Amino acid sequence: EAQLVESGGGLVQPGGSLTLACAASGFTFSTHWMHWVRQDPERGLMWVSRIEHDGTTRYADSVKGRFTISRDNARNTLYLQMHSLRADDTALYYCVRDGDGPITLDLWGPGTMVTVSS
């Protein structure tokens, strides 16, 4: 069964850094684009970043220059390095698989919570 499991969330002070990881299993990870999407009660769902199978990356403007998405196809793992964290980065972060063809977010992990607070 295909699944995604995120890890690495936690409490961090403003200005701090955190790296999230997402372990993929049950499908051929290297052939899929992957995304990070976050959710918080105030702003709802927000697309954060995407990485294509060749490593091409895209970011939401609010995280550009602070977050870096990467992947290790040999380890079937997706990463999100987050720097200069702000209070408004507080959210549940989901790792999401991009589906085949026209389908976009077809497999979601359970999420990992990031709290930015002093």
Place this chain on the structure above:
Amino acid sequence: DIVLTQSPVSLPVTPGEPASISCRSSQSLLHSSGYNYLEWYLQKPGQSPQLLMYLASTRASGVPDRFSGSGSGTDLTLKISRVEPEDVGVYYCMQVLQLPYTFGQGTKLEIK
């Protein structure tokens, strides 16, 4: 960025009755391919969102045929022909026409 506005925000429905959710876009979602680049997701209580529809009107694998998507351009709709108790949750539309992908604010469907 493309702004998606969903209505209603809250939708109480009696089981067996139909339901309809509107998603209005600030820009047309109609691609040159002829498809509308809109997806619908359902987030059941305590769960991650799950894909319901893509290309506005194509059901994802395993989605019951009581769900249907319609509309074009800036005015898209998700319909449930007969609501079941397991349909409760928050429904989101999301545009995938251009980056950044953006979501509607959600419609909470509850059973009366």
